Amino acid sequence: MRTKxxxxxxxxxxxxxxxxxxxxxxxxxxxxxLMGQLKGNHFDVVHETDRVGSDDIIVINTCGFIDxxxxxxxxxxxQYSDLKEQxxxxxxxxxxxxxxxxxxxxxxEIKNVDAYFGTxxxxxxxxxxxxxxxxxxxxxxxxxxxxxxxxxxxxxGCNRPCSxxxxxxxxxxxxSQPIEKLVKDAEKLAxxxxxxxxxxxxxxxxxxxDLYGKRNLDELLRRLSDVGGIEWIRLQYAYPSGFxxxxxxxxxxxxxxxxxxxxxxxxxxxxxxxxxxxxxTKQKTIDLVNAIRDKVPGITMRTTLITGYPGExxxxxxxxxxxxxxxxxxxxxxxxxxxxxKTHAFALVDDVPEAIKQERADAIxxxxxxxxxxxxxxxxxxTYKVLIxxxxxxxxxxxxxxxxxxxxxxxxxxxxxxYATIGSFVNIKIDSAEDFDLYGHIVK
Numbered sequence: 001m002r003t004k005x006x007x008x009x010x011x012x013x014x015x016x017x018x019x020x021x022x023x024x025x026x027x028x029x030x031x032x033x034l035m036g037q038l039k040g041n042h043f044d045v046v047h048e049t050d051r052v053g054s055d056d057i058i059v060i061n062t063c064g065f066i067d068x069x070x071x072x073x074x075x076x077x078x079q080y081s082d083l084k085e086q087x088x089x090x091x092x093x094x095x096x097x098x099x100x101x102x103x104x105x106x107x108x109e110i111k112n113v114d115a116y117f118g119t120x121x122x123x124x125x126x127x128x129x130x131x132x133x134x135x136x137x138x139x140x141x142x143x144x145x146x147x148x149x150x151x152x153x154x155x156x157g158c159n160r161p162c163s164x165x166x167x168x169x170x171x172x173x174x175x176s177q178p179i180e181k182l183v184k185d186a187e188k189l190a191x192x193x194x195x196x197x198x199x200x201x202x203x204x205x206x207x208x209x210d211l212y213g214k215r216n217l218d219e220l221l222r223r224l225s226d227v228g229g230i231e232w233i234r235l236q237y238a239y240p241s242g243f244x245x246x247x248x249x250x251x252x253x254x255x256x257x258x259x260x261x262x263x264x265x266x267x268x269x270x271x272x273x274x275x276x277x278x279x280x281t282k283q284k285t286i287d288l289v290n291a292i293r294d295k296v297p298g299i300t301m302r303t304t305l306i307t308g309y310p311g312e313x314x315x316x317x318x319x320x321x322x323x324x325x326x327x328x329x330x331x332x333x334x335x336x337x338x339x340x341x342k343t344h345a346f347a348l349v350d351d352v353p354e355a356i357k358q359e360r361a362d363a364i365x366x367x368x369x370x371x372x373x374x375x376x377x378x379x380x381x382x383t384y385k386v387l388i389x390x391x392x393x394x395x396x397x398x399x400x401x402x403x404x405x406x407x408x409x410x411x412x413x414x415x416x417x418x419y420a421t422i423g424s425f426v427n428i429k430i431d432s433a434e435d436f437d438l439y440g441h442i443v444k
Contacts, residue, residue, distance in 0.1 A: 015055045015090055016044040017129065020080075021144065022073050023063025025151040025200050025236070026171075027096060028144055031061045032151075034095075034122060035142035041131035047144045052083065057091040057129055062098035064170055066338035073098045081112055093117070095125055097170040119171055140188070146389060148423035149196035149232075149405065150189050154182055154220065158202035160239060162266075163277045163344035164309065164337065167202055174203065176211045183223050190229035193423065196387060197230055198404060203239040205247075215244040225254040231425065232387065232401055236262040240288055241279035248295045258401040259296055262331075264304035268323040269316040272309055277344060282323075289327060300402035302331035305364060308357025309337045310348035317360050324367050330375060331408050332368040334361040369435050376409070376433035383443055386411050386428045388420045396420045398428070400438075411438045418442040 017038055021031040031047070038045045052058070058080050062073035073096075083089045091114045099106060100118035107116060117125045123133040143150055157172040158165075186197060201207065208216025224233055233254075235247075238261055251257045267273055270282050280288075293299060305324075307317065324332065336357035339350040386398040389405065395412040398420070403409045411428055413420060418441055420426050428440040 014043050014130070015057050016046065016053060017057045017059060018046050018049055018052065020048050020058060020060045020076060022061060022076060023065065023069055023097065025198065026153060026202075027061050027063060029141075029151045029153045029200065030096070030119070032141040032144055034059070034061070034125070035144075036140040037122070037126055037134060037137055038129075038131060039142055040134050040137040040140065041126070043129070043131065045142060047142075052089050054087060055090045057093065058083075058089050059093045059095060059125070062094060062096035064096070064098035064101045065166065066335065066340070068338075070098055077106070077110055077113065081110055084112055091129070093125065093128065095119075095121065100170045101166065143194075145405070146423060147193045148387065149198060149389075150194045151200050152182075152186065152189075152197040153177070153200050154204065155201040155207050159206060160203060161277045161279075161344070163275060163348075164266075164306065164340065166340040166343050169342055171202060174206050174210055176207050176209070176216075178211060179216070179220050179223055182220065183227065186224050186227045186230060190227055195230065195423065195425075196232040196234065197224060198234045198236060199224075200236050202237065204235055204237055205239045205242065205244055215242075217244055218246040218250050221247060221250045221257060222254070225250070225256055231256050232258050234258045234260055234401075234404060236404065238263045240265060240285060243288060243292075245291070245295070248292060251296050251299075259299045260302070260402055260404070261292065261299060262302040262404065266304065266306050267309065267312075267316075268320050269312075272312060272316055272320075275311060275345070275348070276306075276309065286323075286327075300330040302333075302404070302408070303329050304333045304335065306335055306337050307360035307364065308352035308354075310339075310345060310350055310352070312337075312352055312360075321364060321367060324364055325371075328371050328375070329368070330402065331372075332364070333407065334364045334368075336361050372409070373433070373435045376435070376438060379430045379438060380433055381430065383427050383429045384411070384440075386413075386426055386440075388413075388422055388424050388426060390422060391415060398426070409436050409438060411440060413440060413442065 019031050019035055021027050035045045060076055063069040077094055080092050084092045093115050094113050095117040099116045103116045115128050126133050155176045157174045158168050159174040233256055240263055268282050384400045386400055388396050388398040390397050394415050396415055398411045427443050429443045430438050430440040432439045
């Protein structure tokens with residue numbers, strides 16, 4: 001065996017890089033792109049491992065959306081800062097939305113972070129660890145999700161004027177990705193075993209206006225639908241004002257486009273909608289929801305609401321609660337209002353006490369829990385196509401086309417009675433149901 005001579009230079013191996021992702025699916029996508037570039041530069045890359053080494057570089061991809069998310073990001077930075085102080089890790093790098101928005105403050109308060117980068121600083125971040133940005137790797141990703149599904153970002157940024165939202169401050173103006181690039185990216189994912197694309201953006205419905213001079217989500221959907229191996233395409237984060245109804249025709253035309261739509265509506269009171277600068281009224285919102293349900297029978301609609309926005313009266317809240325009871329959304333999430341600097345609403349008085357905000361959010365979710373239970377009871381005895389995501393304890397866990405990962409219902413199959421392969425589709429007959437879970441068995 002050949003041995004190294006005394007005159008040969010010692011080449012130090014590259015440090016391992018551990019990427020920690022906080023926040024939403026857009027951050028997951030960004031971390032995956034970063035990891036793909038690092039792997040292309042021959043780094044050993046891991047995602048959120050608990051086992052750290054003294055030479056490791058930690059990259060924290062932060063969230064800065066609302067107070068709870070900001071606090072989680074700060075706590076995580078402090079946690080790894082302490083490990084660096086103790087010599088248990090090498091470098092510490094912070095990127096993402098919090099760093100984009102509060103870089104000077106973070107640099108002043110947490111000094112032993114080696115570098116802070118914003119949301120559009122990928123090239124500089126790579127350079128800081130001795131990596132090059134490789135154009136030939138555009139579209140390459142190191143998936144952090146199971147291989148069979150992937151978040152698929154079609155645009156960055158947002159042009160909407162919502163008063164409560166800081167996303168434009170952190171992500172900039174809306175920028176669509178070209179259809180040709182997205183199709184190639186989808187083909188790469190499909191070749192590697194991805195079966196479900198979850199389309200994400202700050203606002204899917206704005207897609208194409210900057211590139212093509214028109215809303216072009218319908219054409220993108222058709223092109224992605226033609227990619228072989230993609231069995232489900234799911235739409236998240238649709239904006240109600242100016243909603244492109246033509247995408248509903250595509251949803252009906254193409255079997256691999258899930259009858260699922262995530263449309264955050266935020267509130268229903270006209271006073272609140274006007275102050276929130278949503279560009280829509282209560283009646284137009286109601287008409288839109290009815291029209292969507294009419295044009296796509298059986299569609300599952302998910303929405304998100306805010307309680308405790310400045311000036312929200314008890315009457316405003318009761319109006320929203322009654323509307324939730326009447327509309328019976330299939331899926332619903334509720335957040336308490338977060339008073340964000342430099343947003344339009346920051347000039348308003350944050351006059352709803354935190355305890356009242358939370359009480360109202362809890363009340364909305366209690367209503368939704370009952371609706372979800374009743375809708376799930378209606379599924380008993382029916383058979384659904386289910387994508388198996390994982391095995392957890394004694395159950396295989398999957399989803400129907402009406403459910404997105406992490407936030408929606410799950411289907412549980414007793415592993416003692418049935419066997420399923422992770423990433424496969426199976427037909428499940430529902431035997432019983434709870435508020436947010438379905439139980440069933442495999443049928444041939």
